[in-house]
Amino acid sequence: MSRPLTCLRVPANAHIYDEIARQTGVSGEHVRRIEQHALETLRTSAQASAARSFLAAQA
Numbered sequence: 001m002s003r004p005l006t007c008l009r010v011p012a013n014a015h016i017y018d019e020i021a022r023q024t025g026v027s028g029e030h031v032r033r034i035e036q037h038a039l040e041t042l043r044t045s046a047q048a049s050a051a052r053s054f055l056a057a058q059a
Contacts, residue, residue, distance in 0.1 A: 017028040024031070042048045 021028040
């Protein structure tokens, strides 16, 4: 279920978490935790690091 939620990423705002929660049938807190987990994964994964290096070389 985390894939559809991360596709709905928007600026952190409690009422937006609630809107996503309503659309997906989970709690607003669960939406927030999924977002935090996804962002942490992006910060620490080797693939994300390689992508950042690639994009930096292209700029």
